[in-house]
Amino acid sequence: MKYRPEDLTRLPRSVEYRERTVYLIDQTAIPREFRIIGLKKVDDVARAIKTMQVRGAPAIGAAAAFGLALYANTTKAKTKDEFMDGFYSAYDRLKNTRPTAVNLFWALNRIKKLVEENLESPLDEIKRIIVAEAQKIADEDVEANLRMGHYGAEILPEGRVLTHCNAGSLATVQLGTVGAVLRVMHRDGTLKLLWVDETRPVLQGARLSAWEYHYDGIPLKLITDNMAGFVMQQGKVDAIIVGADRIVANGDFANKIGTYTLAVLAKEHGIPFFTVAPLSTIDMSLKSGKDIPIEERNPEEVLTCGGCKIAPDVDVYNPAFDVTPHKYLTGIITDKGVVWPPFGRNLRKLFRGE
Amino acid sequence: MKYRPEDLTRLPRSVEYRERTVYLIDQTAIPREFRIIGLKKVDDVARAIKTMQVRGAPAIGAAAAFGLALYANTTKAKTKDEFMDGFYSAYDRLKNTRPTAVNLFWALNRIKKLVEENLESPLDEIKRIIVAEAQKIADEDVEANLRMGHYGAEILPEGRVLTHCNAGSLATVQLGTVGAVLRVMHRDGTLKLLWVDETRPVLQGARLSAWEYHYDGIPLKLITDNMAGFVMQQGKVDAIIVGADRIVANGDFANKIGTYTLAVLAKEHGIPFFTVAPLSTIDMSLKSGKDIPIEERNPEEVLTCGGCKIAPDVDVYNPAFDVTPHKYLTGIITDKGVVWPPFGRNLRKLFRGE
Numbered sequence: 001m002k003y004r005p006e007d008l009t010r011l012p013r014s015v016e017y018r019e020r021t022v023y024l025i026d027q028t029a030i031p032r033e034f035r036i037i038g039l040k041k042v043d044d045v046a047r048a049i050k051t052m053q054v055r056g057a058p059a060i061g062a063a064a065a066f067g068l069a070l071y072a073n074t075t076k077a078k079t080k081d082e083f084m085d086g087f088y089s090a091y092d093r094l095k096n097t098r099p100t101a102v103n104l105f106w107a108l109n110r111i112k113k114l115v116e117e118n119l120e121s122p123l124d125e126i127k128r129i130i131v132a133e134a135q136k137i138a139d140e141d142v143e144a145n146l147r148m149g150h151y152g153a154e155i156l157p158e159g160r161v162l163t164h165c166n167a168g169s170l171a172t173v174q175l176g177t178v179g180a181v182l183r184v185m186h187r188d189g190t191l192k193l194l195w196v197d198e199t200r201p202v203l204q205g206a207r208l209s210a211w212e213y214h215y216d217g218i219p220l221k222l223i224t225d226n227m228a229g230f231v232m233q234q235g236k237v238d239a240i241i242v243g244a245d246r247i248v249a250n251g252d253f254a255n256k257i258g259t260y261t262l263a264v265l266a267k268e269h270g271i272p273f274f275t276v277a278p279l280s281t282i283d284m285s286l287k288s289g290k291d292i293p294i295e296e297r298n299p300e301e302v303l304t305c306g307g308c309k310i311a312p313d314v315d316v317y318n319p320a321f322d323v324t325p326h327k328y329l330t331g332i333i334t335d336k337g338v339v340w341p342p343f344g345r346n347l348r349k350l351f352r353g354e
Numbered sequence: 355m356k357y358r359p360e361d362l363t364r365l366p367r368s369v370e371y372r373e374r375t376v377y378l379i380d381q382t383a384i385p386r387e388f389r390i391i392g393l394k395k396v397d398d399v400a401r402a403i404k405t406m407q408v409r410g411a412p413a414i415g416a417a418a419a420f421g422l423a424l425y426a427n428t429t430k431a432k433t434k435d436e437f438m439d440g441f442y443s444a445y446d447r448l449k450n451t452r453p454t455a456v457n458l459f460w461a462l463n464r465i466k467k468l469v470e471e472n473l474e475s476p477l478d479e480i481k482r483i484i485v486a487e488a489q490k491i492a493d494e495d496v497e498a499n500l501r502m503g504h505y506g507a508e509i510l511p512e513g514r515v516l517t518h519c520n521a522g523s524l525a526t527v528q529l530g531t532v533g534a535v536l537r538v539m540h541r542d543g544t545l546k547l548l549w550v551d552e553t554r555p556v557l558q559g560a561r562l563s564a565w566e567y568h569y570d571g572i573p574l575k576l577i578t579d580n581m582a583g584f585v586m587q588q589g590k591v592d593a594i595i596v597g598a599d600r601i602v603a604n605g606d607f608a609n610k611i612g613t614y615t616l617a618v619l620a621k622e623h624g625i626p627f628f629t630v631a632p633l634s635t636i637d638m639s640l641k642s643g644k645d646i647p648i649e650e651r652n653p654e655e656v657l658t659c660g661g662c663k664i665a666p667d668v669d670v671y672n673p674a675f676d677v678t679p680h681k682y683l684t685g686i687i688t689d690k691g692v693v694w695p696p697f698g699r700n701l702r703k704l705f706r707g708e
Contacts, residue, residue: 226551260587308662311576
C-alpha cells in the first residue's frame with residue numbers, strides 16, 4: 001500500500017497497550033482538551049468503556065482486549081486455576097460495560113476462545129498469548145482501515161466531500177473507516193474541502209470529527225445538519241461518505257440518524273454516496289434493512305445540547321439510527337475492496353471469496 | 355370566519371399597547387419562563403427590539419409602531435414643532451435597532467407618512483392618529499393570520515403535520531402564519547400530531563415552537579432536524595407547512611435554513627408541502643429565487659448551542675436561510691386565499707386582484 005499509518009495522521013492510536021498500561025485518548029475531554037489517560041487496572045478500563053472515555057465499536061473492542069492483557073500482566077495468581085478464575089472475572093467486568101457493542105463481545109470472545117484452546121500450555125505462555133492476541137486485534141483494525149482508505153481514495157472523485165457523525169480515528173484504533181479514506185485523499189491532494197455535519201443530538205461531528213480532521217490539517221467547514229441540502233444545491237459537494245453500524249445482505253444499511261436524509265439529498269443532486277465499513281460490519285443473516293432494529297434513546301439528548309437545556313419538557317422522538325435503502329448507495333468500500341451494485345449478488349460473491 | 359383569535363389560543367398578543375405601556379412577551383426568557391414585560395419609554399422599546407426580547411418580523415413591526423404611540427402619549431412637548439422633533443428622534447431610535455427587518459421600516463414609515471399628511475391637524479388629533487394607526491397595524495396582523503389559518507386548515511389533510519422554525523404566535527402579534535393554520539386545524543380536530551424540528555443553529559423550533567404549541571395543548575413531538583427524513587420514511591408525516599421570509603414572482607421562496615432539505619424529502623415521499631405568508635411577504639420585483647440574497651451569520655451560532663460551546667474553533671459556514679424552488683411547493687397559503695401552480699401566473703392574477 002502507498003501509505004503507512006504514520007504518513008496519514010499525527011494522532012497516536014486512540015487505544016494502546018505498553019508497559020502494563022492501557023492508554024486511551026479521553027474522548028469525553030475532546031474538543032476541550034487532548035488528553036491521554038493511562039489505566040493500570042481492569043476496573044479502570046471497564047469504567048472508561050462505560051463512561052465513553054473510549055467510544056466507537058472498534059476502539060471499544062481493542063480497549064476490552066487490552067483490558068484482558070492488563071489482567072494477564074498484572075495478576076498475582078500463582079496457579080493456573082487462580083489465573084483462570086481471575087480471567088473470567090475480568091472478562092465479565094469488561095463484557096458488562098456496554099449492552100449492544102458487538103465488537104466488545106467479539107474481541108473478548110476471540111481471546112477467551114484462544115485461552116481455552118491453550119489451557120494445556122504453561123501459565124507464562126498463556127499470558128503471552130493473551131497479550132499478543134490483544135495486540136493483534138488492534139493491529140488488524142489499523143490494517144483494515146488502511147486498506148479501506150486506499151480502496152476508497154481510488155474511487156472517490158477529487159473535490160469536496162461531506163461526512164456525517166464520526167467514523168474517524170477516534171472511533172477506531174487509528175485512522176478510522178471514513179477517516180482513512182479522507183486521510184489518504186488528503187495526502188494524495190484530492191480532498192479539497194471536507195464538510196462536517198455537526199450530527200445532533202450527540203454532536204459526534206462537531207465534537208469529534210471537526211476536532212480530529214482539523215488536528216490532521218484537513219481543510220474543513222462545520223455545518224449544522226440542516227445546511228447539508230443547501231450546500232449540495234449550491235453545487236459545493238462532490239461526494240458523500242459515511243460509516244455504517246450494520247450493512248445487511250441486500251446492501252441496505254443502518255447508520256447514525258440523518259444518514260438517510262443525506263442519501264435522499266445525494267440522489268436529488270446526482271452526488272455519489274458511499275459507505276465505508278469492514279466486512280465484520282456486514283450481517284448476511286438479515287435480508288433487508290427493514291429487519292434492523294432501531295434503538296430509541298433518552299429524550300434528554302434532544303432536550304439538551306452540549307450540556308445546555310434547550311427546550312421545554314415536551315414529548316420527544318429520539319431514534320439513534322436510521323436505515324438507508326441500497327438504491328441510494330453508489331458503492332460500499334470494505335477492507336476487501338469496493339462492492340458495486342447489484343449489491344445483493346456482489347456481497348454474496350465477496351463472502352464466497354470470489 | 356369560523357373562529358375568533360380567542361377560540362384558537364390561550365396566549366395573549368405577543369405585543370400590546372395600553373395605558374401608556376408597551377407589553378411584550380419576553381422571548382429571551384422562553385422556554386425557561388413565560389414573562390410579560392411592560393415598557394414605558396421609547397428607549398426601552400428600542401432596546402427590546404435590539405436584544406430580541408421581541409423577534410419575528412410582524413411582531414417587531416407592531417412593537418416599533420407602539421413605540422411611536424408611546425412617544426405620542428408620553429411626550430412633554432408643548433408645541434407642534436417640539437412634538438415633531440421628538441417624533442423624528444423616536445422614529446430614528448426605533449429604526450436603528452435591526453438592520454434588515456423589512457416590517458420594522460414598513461410600520462414606522464406607515465405612521466410617519468400619516469403624521470406628515472396630517473400636520474395641519476391639532477396636536478391632540480395627531481397623537482390620536484398615531485395611537486390609532488399603531489393599533490390598526492397590530493389588529494391587521496392578527497386579522498391576516500386568522501384568514502390564513504382558515505384558508506390553510508381547509509386544504510391541509512387531516513393527520514400529522516411537520517413544521518420548521520417558528521412562524522407562530524411569538525413571531526407575529528398573535529396566532530402566527532403557520533401557527534394560525536395549526537391552531538385552526540387543532541380546533542377542528544384534524545391535527546393529530548405536530549412534528550417540531552428543533553431548527554439549528556438558533557433553535558427557534560425547540561425553544562419557541564415547542565413551547566407555544568405545547569402551551570396551546572397541541573399534541574407534538576420535538577425532533578432534531580436530521581430526524582425529519584426518517585420520520586417521513588416511516589410514513590408518519592401527512593403534510594409539511596413552513597413560513598416564508600420572502601416569496602418571489604415565480605413562487606420560489608426563502609425561509610429558515612433547512613427548509614429546502616424538507617422540500618426535497620417531501621417530494622421523495624410524496625408529502626404535500628406548503629408555505630404560509632401574507633401578501634406583504636411576496637416580492638413580485640424578483641423573478642426567481644436565485645435573486646434572493648442569503649444572509650450569512652456569525653460562526654458562533656454554529657460553534658455553540660443554547661449557550662454551550664460544542665465544537666473546536668474550526669471554520670464554519672452559517673447561512674441563515676435557504677431558497678426552495680417552486681417546483682417542490684404544493685401551494686402558497688396567503689391572507690387572500692391559496693395560490694396553486696402554476697405559481698407565476700397565479701401570483702400575477704392575485705396581485706391584479708382577479
